Amino acid sequence: MNKHIQIFDTTLRDGEQSPGFSMTHSEKLRMAEQLEILGVDVIEAGFPIASDGDFEAVKAISKRITNCQVAGLCRIKHDDICRAWEALQFAEKPRIHTFVATSDIHLVHKLNMSREQVIEAAISGVTFARSLCDVVEFSAEDASRTDPDFLCQILEAVIEAGATIVNIPDTVGFAVPDEFGSLIRKIKTEVPNISKATISVHCHNDLGLGVANSLAAIQNGAKQIECTINGIGERAGNASLEEIVMALAVRKSFYGSETKVNTAQLYPSSQLLAEITGNQVQPNKAIVGKNAFAHEAGIHQDGVLKNPLTYEIMTPQTVGVPQNSLVLGKHSGRRALGDRLDKLGFTFSKDEVNKIYQCFTVLADLKKTITDEDLIYLSKTGIDLAEKPDIAENLQEYINQ
Ligand code: KIV
Ligand code: ZN
Numbered sequence: 001m002n003k004h005i006q007i008f009d010t011t012l013r014d015g016e017q018s019p020g021f022s023m024t025h026s027e028k029l030r031m032a033e034q035l036e037i038l039g040v041d042v043i044e045a046g047f048p049i050a051s052d053g054d055f056e057a058v059k060a061i062s063k064r065i066t067n068c069q070v071a072g073l074c075r076i077k078h079d080d081i082c083r084a085w086e087a088l089q090f091a092e093k094p095r096i097h098t099f100v101a102t103s104d105i106h107l108v109h110k111l112n113m114s115r116e117q118v119i120e121a122a123i124s125g126v127t128f129a130r131s132l133c134d135v136v137e138f139s140a141e142d143a144s145r146t147d148p149d150f151l152c153q154i155l156e157a158v159i160e161a162g163a164t165i166v167n168i169p170d171t172v173g174f175a176v177p178d179e180f181g182s183l184i185r186k187i188k189t190e191v192p193n194i195s196k197a198t199i200s201v202h203c204h205n206d207l208g209l210g211v212a213n214s215l216a217a218i219q220n221g222a223k224q225i226e227c228t229i230n231g232i233g234e235r236a237g238n239a240s241l242e243e244i245v246m247a248l249a250v251r252k253s254f255y256g257s258e259t260k261v262n263t264a265q266l267y268p269s270s271q272l273l274a275e276i277t278g279n280q281v282q283p284n285k286a287i288v289g290k291n292a293f294a295h296e297a298g299i300h301q302d303g304v305l306k307n308p309l310t311y312e313i314m315t316p317q318t319v320g321v322p323q324n325s326l327v328l329g330k331h332s333g334r335r336a337l338g339d340r341l342d343k344l345g346f347t348f349s350k351d352e353v354n355k356i357y358q359c360f361t362v363l364a365d366l367k368k369t370i371t372d373e374d375l376i377y378l379s380k381t382g383i384d385l386a387e388k389p390d391i392a393e394n395l396q397e398y399i400n401q
Contacts, residue, residue, distance in 0.1 A: 002256055003218075003223065003256060004257075004260070005222075005223060005224070005225060005257045005258065006041040006198070006200075006224040006225070007040045007041050007042070007224075007225060007227065007241060007244075007245065007259050008040070008041065008042040008224050008225065008226040008227070009035050009038075009043050009226075009227065009228065009229070009241060010226050010233070011031065011035070011229045011232060011241075011273065012035075012043065012044060012045050012046055012057070012061070013044040013045065013046050013073055014228060014233040014234060014238050015229070015232035015238065016028070016046070017047070017233075017234065018232060018235070020277070020279060021232050021277045021279065023276055023277065025053065025060065028057045028061065029060055029064060030272070031272065031273060031276060032064065032065055033064065034268070034269050034272050035068065035229075035269065036065050036066075036068050037265055037269075038261055038265040039261045039262045039265070040241070041068060041260065042069040042095060042224075043065060043069070043071070044071040044072070044097060044226075045057060045058040045062065045071065045087075046061075046072060046073070047072070048073075048083045048084045048086070048087040048088075049074060049075075049080045049083040049084065055083065055086070055087050056087075058084070059086075059087040059088075062087060062088050062089070062091035063090045065091070066093075068093070069091070070088060070094060070095065071088075071094075071095040071096070071097045071137065072084040072087055072088045072096065072097065073097045073098075074096065074098050074099075074129075075098065075099065075100065075125075076098050076099070076121050076122055076125025076126070078124075078125070078128050080098075081096060081125060081128055081129050081132070082132075084096055084097075085129075085133060088133065094133050094135065095136070095137060095165075096129040096133045096135070096137070097136075097139065098125050098126065098136065098138055098139070099139035100118055100121060100125070100139075101118075101140075101141040101142050102118060102140040102142060102143060102146040102150065102151060102154055103141075103145040103147075105142065105145060106142050115150055119153065122138065122154055122157065122158050122161075123158065123160075123161045126161040126162055126163045127161045130161070135164050136162060136163050136164055136165070137163065137164070137165035137166075137167055138158040138163040138165070138166055139166075139169055140154060140155065140166070140168060140169070141169055142169065143167075143168040143169050143170070143171070143183075144168070144169070144170040144171070144174050144175040144183065145171075145172070145174055148183060148186055151168075151183075151187070152187060152190050152191050155187060155191050156191050156192060156193055159191070159196050159197045163197055164196075164197055165197055165198045165200050166187075166194075166197045166198070166199060166200065167200040167201065167224075167226065168183065168187065168199065168200065168201050168202070168222075169201070169202040169203075169204075170201070170210075170213055171204060172204060172206060173203070173205050173207050173209065173236060174206070174207070175203070175213050176207070176213070177212045177213050177215070180203075180213045180216050180217060181216035181217060181219055182220070184217045184220040184221050184222050185220040187221075198223045199217075199221055199223060200223070200224035200225070200226060201217040201222045201226065202226035202238070202239075203238065204233065204234060204236065204239075205235075205236040205237045205238060206235060208236070210231065210237070210238060211240060211244055213239070214227065214244055215244070215247055215248075218255060218257055225239065226238065227239040227240060227241040228240065228241055229241050229269050229270055229273045230273055230274065230281055230285070230288065232273070232279075240285075240286070240287075241261075242266045242269075242270060242286070242287040242288050243286050243287055245259050246263065246266070246286075246319065249314075249318075250313055250314050263318050264320040266287060266319045266320055267287075267288050267319050267321045268320050270288035287319055293312065293316040293321055293323075293325065294324070294325045294327045295311060295327065295336075296326075296327045296329045296331045296332060297332075298331060298332050298334075298336065299333070301326045301335060302333055302336070304324065305326070305339055308324065326340065328340060328360075328364070328369065328370040328375070329368065330364035330365055332360075332364070332370075334353060334354065337353065338353045341353065341356070344372060344375060344379070346379045348379070352383050355383045355386035355387075356383065356386070358386045358391070359378050359382040359385050359386055359391055360382070362391045362392050362395055363378065363395045363398075363399075365392075366392070366395055366396060366399055367399060377398060381394075
């Protein structure tokens with residue numbers, strides 16, 4: 001049987017706290033509703049103590065969302081936890097997510113605390129959080145740069161204090177997959193009470209390895225992945241939700257895992273986030289970028305027209321993209337041109353298509369992409385133009401018009 005991997009979406013917290021991605025109260029609510037439709041298990045709605053706006057957004061999302069757990073972030077200080085609970089108490093399925101840094105770098109330079117003091121504070125915070133809420137997640141910030149034995153020690157202590165989920169963040173995107181997978185394996189095998197908690201990971205993308213590290217963690221026992229739509233988040237972002245979900249779906253027999261995400265809602269969710277934040281998705285972004293299902297090379301276009309499986313590992317419809325596109329440009333072949341002319345309602349003989357194709361390749365050298373309007377022009381003029389010696393000058397005139 002496949003393992004269920006919980007998808008913890010932090011678009012509205014880690015994603016929203018990155019420069020250029022802030023959202024208004026109503027935009028956050030709209031996005032939360034879409035995440036519910038998408039079918040994520042947990043929505044991290046914000047960091048309530050960070051601002052009144054964040055507090056109100058977490059409260060409103062808690063009231064509105066019924067099918068997902070709603071989490072709010074807080075440090076391990078009691079007043080932080082209280083503020084988070086004040087907002088989350090309205091949720092049908094609330095989760096307190098409390099964190100403290102555990103690496104020596106953070107302990108010495110940021111918190112000015114000893115390891116013993118951090119363990120004490122974490123136990124106190126988690127115990128208090130559990131007195132308010134049945135579901136408490138503890139995050140060991142900068143876990144990937146924490147002494148692994150100390151990490152196991154603090155995880156054992158917080159599980160004993162009542163944490164139901166322990167999250168292992170690669171806060172600064174420093175980990176690499178084999179090493180991160182081994183860390184998760186160590187936690188799974190060496191923390192004595194680990195069976196009482198779910199192991200989660202939260203990977204940043206500073207080396208572009210957020211998704212790879214998350215997948216390595218799944219192979220070694222993680223059951224919850226923290227991620228964001230379009231991979232937004234602090235600095236280079238978080239592991240991208242759509243990439244993780246589709247890696248698990250497309251390579252199901254390899255990972256033996258599945259999520260309950262409705263994959264056909266991935267593209268609509270990505271588009272909604274881009275629209276709300278005004279940040280377009282990079283064209284070559286896996287799964288949801290505009291080129292993810294676009295084919296320009298002639299050999300590829302010919303293959304896709306014969307059978308999409310030749311160059312597509314998933315159908316565009318699986319992720320909610322209406323259809324693949326054969327982009328006509330200088331790398332395209334006769335087959336794709338003929339197919340597009342057919343779709344535009346033109347019927348030409350093979351010889352006529354060859355002549356139009358001759359002009360098409362000249363035009364494609366002069367312009368980056370060929371639009372349907374260009375094709376209509378070529379279908380009216382191309383057959384005659386192909387006989388003339390000055391095709392390029394004629395087409396340059398057409399472009400200049
Ligand atoms: O990156 C990080 O460590 C975080 C934690 C607060 C989970 O965002
Ligand atoms: Zn983070």
